Amino acid sequence: xxxxxxxxxxxxNYGEARLMQQALAGRGHAITTSETDADAHVLVTCTVxxxxxxxxxxxxxxxxxxNKPLVVAxxxxxxxxxxxxxxxxxxxxxxxxxxxEIVELLDEGTACGDRxxxxxxxxxxxxxxxxxxxxGCAGRCTYCITRVARxxxxxxxxxxxVTQVRSHVERGVREVKLTGADTAAFGRDTRTNLAALxxxxxxxxxxxxxxxxxxxxxTVFPIVDELVxxxxxxxxxxxxxxxxxxxxxxxxxxxxxxxxVAQFEEIVRCFRTAFPELALSTDIIVGFPGETExxxxxxxxxxxxxxxxIVNVTRFSPREGTPAAxxxxxxxxxxxxxxxxxxxxxxxxISSNIHSRLVGREVEILMxxxxxxxxxxxxxxxxxxVVVHESVALGEFVRVRIDVARATDxxxxxxxxxxxxxxxxxxxxxxx
Numbered sequence: 365x366x367x368x369x370x371x372x373x374x375x376x377n378y379g380e381a382r383l384m385q386q387a388l389a390g391r392g393h394a395i396t397t398s399e400t401d402a403d404a405h406v407l408v409t410c411t412v413x414x415x416x417x418x419x420x421x422x423x424x425x426x427x428x429x430x431n432k433p434l435v436v437a438x439x440x441x442x443x444x445x446x447x448x449x450x451x452x453x454x455x456x457x458x459x460x461x462x463x464x465e466i467v468e469l470l471d472e473g474t475a476c477g478d479r480x481x482x483x484x485x486x487x488x489x490x491x492x493x494x495x496x497x498x499x500g501c502a503g504r505c506t507y508c509i510t511r512v513a514r515x516x517x518x519x520x521x522x523x524x525x526v527t528q529v530r531s532h533v534e535r536g537v538r539e540v541k542l543t544g545a546d547t548a549a550f551g552r553d554t555r556t557n558l559a560a561l562x563x564x565x566x567x568x569x570x571x572x573x574x575x576x577x578x579x580x581x582x583t584v585f586p587i588v589d590e591l592v593x594x595x596x597x598x599x600x601x602x603x604x605x606x607x608x609x610x611x612x613x614x615x616x617x618x619x620x621x622x623x624x625v626a627q628f629e630e631i632v633r634c635f636r637t638a639f640p641e642l643a644l645s646t647d648i649i650v651g652f653p654g655e656t657e658x659x660x661x662x663x664x665x666x667x668x669x670x671x672x673x674i675v676n677v678t679r680f681s682p683r684e685g686t687p688a689a690x691x692x693x694x695x696x697x698x699x700x701x702x703x704x705x706x707x708x709x710x711x712x713x714i715s716s717n718i719h720s721r722l723v724g725r726e727v728e729i730l731m732x733x734x735x736x737x738x739x740x741x742x743x744x745x746x747x748x749x750v751v752v753h754e755s756v757a758l759g760e761f762v763r764v765r766i767d768v769a770r771a772t773d774x775x776x777x778x779x780x781x782x783x784x785x786x787x788x789x790x791x792x793x794x795x796x
Contacts, residue, residue: 366394367470368402370427372420373410375543375577377438379494381408384437384466391467402432404470409438409448411509413681417444421451428452435469442513443685460514461499491733491758492539493532497525497561501546502583504620507649507680507688510545517549522556526564533570538759539732539743540565541575548579548587557587562594571761573730575747578605578647581623581631588631592638602639603747606631607647607676611666612659615652618691625666632670643746645674650707651700652680654693660703667710673718673748675711677704712771719748719769726779731760749773 367388371381384406385395396402405427409420420440428434434455436448442459449457456469498519501511529540542561544550551557558579565574576595584591584606595602608628610616616624635642648663667675679700682689729742729750742750742762751773756762764776 365403365470366396366401367404367406368396368399369406369408370399370423371408371438372423373408373412373416373438374545375494375541376496376545377408377410379496379541379543380437380460380463381406382490382494383496384408384463387464387467388470391471393470399427399430402430404433404435405430406435406437406466406470409436409440411438411440411444411513411683413678414683415681417447421447424448424452424455428455433470435466437463437466439510439513442515443509461518491537492541493529493537494541494543495525495528495532496520496544497542497547497558498544498550500549501544501580502549502552503546503580503622506618506620506691507652507683507686509683509686512685514545517546517553519550519552519554519556521554522551522561522564525561526568529565529574530568533568533572536759538572538730538761539575540572541577543577545578546580546583547577548583548591552583557590559587559590559594562591562597562600566594566597566599572599573601573743573745574599575601575603576605578607580621581606581608581628582621584631585623585627588634592634595635595639601743601747602641602745603643603645604632604635605645605674608666609647609649610652610655610659611663612655615655615659618654619649619652619688625662629666629670639746641746643674643748644670644672645676646670646672647676647678648707649678649680650703651695653688653691653695655695664707664710667707667714671714671718672711673715675707677707677711679704716769716771719771719774721769722748722766722774723769724766726763726765727776728761728763729776731756731758731762733758744774751775752777754778 369381369385371378389395407423407427411417424436435458436455437458440448441457445457498517500515500517502517548558550561609619609621611625613624727744729744731740731742733741735741735751739751739753740756750764752764763779765779766774766776768775
């Protein structure tokens with residue numbers, strides 16, 4: 365069959381969508397980018413906020429209108445089964461933990477159901493590799509519906525993950541993204557931890573870089589020293605996605621985040637002491653029930669102190685079935701928007717200032733993906749995005765000089781003899 369797979373939401377959703385495509389292709393199905401030409405459709409859903417849920421419902425209805433087999437996977441299939449069934453009654457549901465069953469759902473009655481699946485060796489044209497390392501999280505956040513969909517922590521075996529990464533590297537992938545609802549929760553159920561996994565991956569031969577996905581302060585704090593040490597490998601991007609959600613301990617308590625602002629700042633301090641050029645990303649919810657102006661100002665003050673380059677600002681959205689949806693003290697919409705805009709302005713001021721200090725500097729980057737016509741995108745050792753306009757093969761490590769700084773990225777050009785192999789670096793500069 366020709367199968368169309370569409371994913372929305374977090375990196376873990378995209379990673380699981382890729383795994384589904386690999387499994388289906390391994391059984392002989394053809395993966396198509398055209399929903400109209402497809403014999404079946406797979407929609408990997410996100411439901412993190414209400415507007416996203418509405419978009420998912422619309423998309424389900426559009427795909428169902430083709431009158432082809434439809435699989436609804438992802439978080440809505442786990443947390444909102446009744447809504448999905450009411451919207452598209454004929455759809456097959458595939459919750460996050462059961463994504464490998466996609467083959468059985470779409471294999472019945474097909475001529476290629478008996479073909480062997482070697483999913484690890486398949487490359488479907490992706491320049492990077494997304495490797496989910498666990499399902500679920502350790503938190504009890506009062507606002508989160510994803511926890512309902514993905515449940516408690518269930519880590520994949522370290523040996524399996526290392527084998528996956530090795531196979532990606534051996535087929536030429538140079539950027540590996542480790543993902544999960546909370547990557548630092550990895551191993552809490554199997555007597556290991558994220559730092560140990562990173563050390564095992566570091567032992568894989570080859571020139572590649574690893575980006576560690578979102579990690580909660582709750583699970584990072586107990587292992588921070590070990591994690592900082594593991595980040596010391598040249599193979600690890602010095603990029604930390606550490607969602608704080610609020611600068612007020614009172615709001616964090618209402619959210620049941622189970623850490624304090626001081627602990628969040630201590631984690632940042634530890635990482636920045638070891639890696640002064642660290643790129644810090646965080647997430648913040650504005651307009652949580654009961655949030656006062658003074659509590660919001662504490663969040664603004666925290667952002668001014670820790671100066672994250674990326675702040676993912678989310679306006680609070682009550683999710684049915686979560687404790688926060690029933691909390692009193694709802695903030696009026698115009699005030700939530702105003703706070704969101706103030707925080708976003710501050711975030712861009714900070715990132716513009718950080719990036720401006722890089723102008724004129726020479727840095728090594730990994731070329732990762734195509735950009736707009738006539739450009740390519742690369743990543744610094746800290747995962748900062750750099751736009752170049754020269755013709756370079758993806759997966760190459762190159763040396764560039766930064767010419768222009770923008771709030772969200774940098775623009776640079778290759779320096780003479782810019783191609784190099786990081787394995788040849790001996791004294792801090794490349795052998796060209």
